[in-house]
Amino acid sequence: MSATIDAGLDALPADNPFAEAAWSTPHALPPFERIRPEHYMPAFEAALSAHDAEIAAIANDPAPAGFANTVAAMERAGLALDRVAGVFYNLTGSHTNPDLQAVERTIGPRLARHGSAIYLNPALWARISAVDAEADGLGPEERRVLDRYRTRFRRAGADLDPQAKLRMAEIAARMSELGTQFSQNLLADESGFMLPLSGEDDLAGLPGFLRAAAADAARERGGAHTHVITLSRSLIEPFLVFSTRRDLRERAYEAWIRRGENGGATDNRGLIAEIVALRAERARLLGFASFAHFKLDDTMAATPDAAMDLLRDVWTPAHRQAAAERDRLQALVQAEGGNFALQAHDWRHYAEKLRRAEHDLDEGEIKAYLPLDGVIQAAFDTASRLFGLTFAELAEAPRYHPDVRVWRVGNADGSEVGLFLGDYFARASKRSGAWMSAFRSQERLNGTVTPVIVNVMNFARAPAGETPLLSFDDARTLFHEFGHALHGLLSDVTYPLLSGTAVSGDFVELPSQLYEHWLEQPEVLRRHARHFETGAPMPESLLKKLLAARTFNQGFSTIEYTASAIVDMTLHLSAEGEGGLDVLAFEADALRRIAMPAEINMRHRSPHFAHIFSGDGYAAGYYSYLWSEVLDADAFDAFREAGDIFDPETAARLRTYVYGAGNLRDPREAYTRFRGRLPSIDPLLKKRGLAA
Structure with missing residues (x-):
């Protein structure tokens, strides 16, 4: 309480x-x-x-x-x-x-x-x-x-001296205004777009689950159309995968990547120029060479060079892998009689065709075994087996929207750990993406304060009376965010300043990304991947095909992410913003210098890069997902080495030094206490299928 x-x-x-x-x-x-x-x-x-x-x-x-x-x-x-x-x-x-x-x-x-x-x-x-x-x-x-x-x-x-302090305060106030405006502009662009689909020609290629989601989105948008595609990731991404209408894929994709740069009141380019300039000025006032140097001075990486070295180490094999993937997709285009060069709005569509051909995998078939409630239960059961937690849904608890669900989380002895809120479906009043947050953080200084943690996601809602089904990527997102939730729930500190996720920016993704590993384990899938209608377990043949395809298209995925991280770091190493930044020109030049493949876009282009411009949280810090992935790939190996993915001793160390420790100690010390040493990059490259 x-x-x-x-x-x-x-x-x-x-x-x-x-x-x-x-x-x-x-x-x-x-x-x-x-x-x-x-x-x-x-x-x-x-x-x-x-x-x-x-x-x-x-x-x-x-x-x-x-x-x-x-x-x-x-x-x-x-x-x-x-x-x-x-x-x-x-x-x-x-x-x-x-x-x-x-x-x-x-x-x-x-x-x-x-x-x-x-x-x-x-x-x-x-x-x-x-x-x-x-x-x-x-x-x-x-x-x-x-x-x-x-x-x-x-x-x-x-x-600082009094004048510099005054300027620091002015910068902080203005940065708050700019970050808020950036977020509100982005939400306006996202909620303001819809692509109507009229008749079978427009629906060509779309599987039943996506047609149903598009129909539900149309009803939510007023019912003027039978089906619409919005910029919710749970709609736009499967549309790009399945639609056989190349012209509609291009329209939808252009709207997706142009958020925040459409001119008018919601254009974010001017805000970005001012944000970058103010960050550079603040860093200079504090005696740092750039905002990136300031930001990383208090992280595991410690310097921009260390972060950039990791990004380059991954970029090179990923670039090579992506080129091979592109060639195979282009060959598929030509084999089908397509007289065009593969474009960014084509990649997901042809990658899915290639995946079906090489791995005999059908996304719709997979989704049937991943109902939302089943994946939630898988996440809970994993936490129970690792940490002895219990979960009891509270039907009468207050909630801020009817979609929200609430669970009491307890220890094996019945004592209360905290409350967990799950808010899973997309709606116009919610910003895009997925995240964890706290209504109340754990501490003991002001009494025994138990945490109230929320996961917010944007899954497509199923039609009334039907079961919401997740893609495997959706399921991975749920496990990822629940890993963050556990970091908040299991916090065991006295002082609020050290509670939960209040850790170094390049350590905070370790608990979330590590938790994803359990979703991919046959032991977990055999128990929880069950057909939404019959309850039958996923057939062993499908499970094997699913796991065999884990590294499929990883060149693309790694390039898409790493390009965003490199642009983020490059932007915040530069002082160019102080002279009036043309963010699109800067972005294009940064991508040219790393030989960005023309057929792939950054995962987050600058005008809608909320991670780094809605606030300072991930600014000059988007690399942290990859830095933490080095940690999580190595950390899961600790369970493999123990011979049991739920090994009690390893799980106890994990709870003590990672999930429960908040910011009690330096992250290098915390990781070393759990693992016995600092990590190697090799498990990450192997996990992504990029090892030589």
């Missing part, structure tokens, strides 16, 4: 749910049905005022600075603000509306200025600097918290 929160919020009107010291809902979940858009600004105002007072009391405390009255006091401050922001920002991503977007545009810069005022407060920084770990007799966790606070303050500009 959560600690009681009343500081500053008890003065709110009684009809504002945030005025309540403790929510009386099951498991103290937010009372979503009672929270209205107009409640947020008064709640934010009250919470900000309360936090200001708490920080002032810490900074101006006449007693000598110690851990308890300075660092621990800061960890106890701001609980009301955390509560309001936790609800608000989860909803702006997963179920927004114009009223919430208006609040978001207003409050974002306010919160940025509030954060700057804390981290640039000289009296507060002087007290944090004065805390003596030896004199206070601090234990390992307290030392880690102190070190992380000092790092955060320095990276925010605490050591």
Whole structure:
């Protein structure tokens, strides 16, 4: 449960749910049905005022600075603000509306200025600097918290002169505005496009599951058409795979890759130029050669060179593999009588044909054995076998949308771990992609606070009364995000600053990407891949074909991802943005220099690259998926070496040093404690089928 929160919020009107010291809902979940858009600004105002007072009391405390009255006091401050922001920002991503977007545009810069005022407060920084770990007799966790606070303050500009501090605060506020606008522009482009499909000619090649999803999307968009394709990944990607109408594939693909660069009010190119310039300026103020150098200074990689070395090491074999794949696809085009050169909007379509020919695999046949509920149960069962967890669905729990499902997560002894919320289906009020977030994070400083974790995805909804079916890629996404969820749920720390996923950017993907491995294990598929109508297990012949095709098209997939990571890093190593960046020209030049295949596009082109422009989270950090993949491929080998993919001793170390440890220790130390050594790149290359 959560600690009681009343500081500053008890003065709110009684009809504002945030005025309540403790929510009386099951498991103290937010009372979503009672929270209205107009409640947020008064709640934010009250919470900000309360936090200001708490920080002032810490900074101006006449007693000598110690851990308890300075660092621990800061960890106890701001609980009301955390509560309001936790609800608000989860909803702006997963179920927004114009009223919430208006609040978001207003409050974002306010919160940025509030954060700057804390981290640039000289009296507060002087007290944090004065805390003596030896004199206070601090234990390992307290030392880690102190070190992380000092790092955060320095990276925010605490050591700068007053004028530079003022500029840092201005940059933070403006960056918040730009990131919010970028996200809202992208959502507008995504929700504003639809490709109507009229009659059998337009539906040519589409399997039944995709026709049903397109019909459901049409109904959601007002019913003016019988079938529509939207820019939801769960619709656009299978359409590019199955449609035999090359002209329609091209139209849909162009809309998909041109999000954020269509001119007018939702064009993101000008925002990107300003974002890149401000990031470069901030890095320079802090004494770094570039934003990339600043960003990686506090990561496992430590330097842009180390990250780029990894990207190059993977790019070379992937480029070679992709060229071979392209040649085989072009041969297939010609064999069918096609008198055209393979284009990016053709790749998925012909790759699927080649996969069927070489592996006798039919996506529709696979989906029949991957009903959503079955894949959810597979993810839960894997967690039960690894960590002894139990899952009980709560039918009456509050939820912010009818689609959301809620489970109580427990340990084997019955004690509560936390709550898990699953929000699985695409809708116009939700941004694209898939992610994990927290309504409440685990900690023990403010009472025994159990986490409330949410996974948000964008799967295609099945027609009413029918079973939603997943592709294998969808199932992998579900396992990936549930790996993140476990990182939040299993957190076992005292201090909020260290909780859950609050780890190095190139370590945070380890728990999620590692979890994907269990989905691909025959033992898991034999148990859980069952036909949605008959309950029969996936035939052994189909299972073997599925697993044999795991490395199919990996040259394409690796190039698509790695190109995005290289452009991200190159963009943030450059100072060009300060002179007025033409982002499309920069992107094209960066891709030319790495010999990007003409038939493949970046996974995320810059104008819709939300990972790096909706906020700083993955900026100069998109490489981290590959960095973490080196870790996860090596980490799963620990189970193979133990001879059991659910080996209890290995799983116990994994829970202690990875899933449960938050940011208790440096990521290199954490990994070494789990594995006994640092990883090798070889398992990654083997996993992707790129090993020589």
